[in-house]
Amino acid sequence: MFDQLDRDAIFRIIDIELAGFRSRMAAQGYTLDISPEAKEYIAAKGYDKQYGARPLKRAIQ
Numbered sequence: 001m002f003d004q005l006d007r008d009a010i011f012r013i014i015d016i017e018l019a020g021f022r023s024r025m026a027a028q029g030y031t032l033d034i035s036p037e038a039k040e041y042i043a044a045k046g047y048d049k050q051y052g053a054r055p056l057k058r059a060i061q
């Protein structure tokens with residue numbers, strides 16, 4: 001069984017996922033700025049103790 005992710009790890013995963021999203025947006029001529037509060041919201045909605053970080057991608061989408 002895996003250990004639970006700490007807050008820093010969750011935010012690193014969010015940053016990785018957002019980097020890909022920003023790249024796709026930039027290819028279409030758009031920019032994306034995410035506030036710290038928005039990252040907190042994504043972390044709260046997208047992290048699940050049972051499933052880990054897997055739902056984060058869905059929360060970002």
